[in-house]
Amino acid sequence: MPLPSSTATSPRSRAHATPAALRVVAGLVATLLLAGCGLLTRPRPASLLRFQFAATTGDGYMNQLLTIYNDSTAMVAPTLEFTAIDATGGPLPTVKVTTVYGSDRGRLVVAPGGGVDVLIFTGEGAQVAEDVAVSVRTAERVDAPVADVEPIVAPVDDSGRVLDRNSQFAAVSLRNEDSEPMSVRLVYIIWTVPEGDQRQQAERVVPVGDLIVIPPKLGTLVPVSGEAQTAMADAAGRVPTSIKAYLSR
DSSP states (O other), rough: OOOEOOOOOGGGGGGTTTOOHHHHHHHHHHHHHHHHHHHSSSOGGGGGGGEEEHHHHHHHSSSEEEEEEOOSSEEEEEEEEEEEEEETTOOOTTOOOESSOTTTTTTTOTTOOOOOEEEEEEETTGGGGOOEEEEEEEEEEOOSSOSSSEEEEEEEEOOOOOOOTOOOSEEEEEOOOSSOOOEEEEEHHHHHHOOOOOOEEEEEEEEEEEEEEETTTTTEEEEOOOHHHHHHHHHTHHHHHOEEEEEBO
């Protein structure tokens, strides 16, 4: 089990650049490992994770977005801890940070290259949180095919007609266009209605069904029932909502 590690998130302007020197070193490590050198050990998954936080992402996009870069070649399920940080770089110990997709509980599976989660800030001082420091408690390799595409998510009525995400829908159609099976979870998200310059964030996150395995090049239909159906009846058409799928285990 990897030891905890901590890092502040990276500036947005450097998000997609990998220094040439790092690419050369990574290639050298891979070559020596394949040759059975014995002088080097395989990097632990936690050491191959990088993070970047964006407090706002523009109209029509989810705010408080955490990008998790996975520089390994394996599917990884991290369990993360977060410390909220204010605009001066100071920690906010009274602010609790949780997630929509469960990277703080080992639920989110991150494919090689990376994935995203959405953060939720609550408690005294939550409104002044501008960044986070991320601690990796564990990062477990997941024995699953590498997912190269995201599932196609469409809310539908009883007849299969595709509906708007803010409508009341009877089921969710999931389609896997990958050539390998895909394991995902669905969540129904109820968003806040911010005032002034406040950021929108998830107010309530409700699971829809359990772990869902979608066969390659096929789809499945997930009915909405129980707590999710009750939440939808209360929120749909009244406040902003979303239905999202994420890789999980």
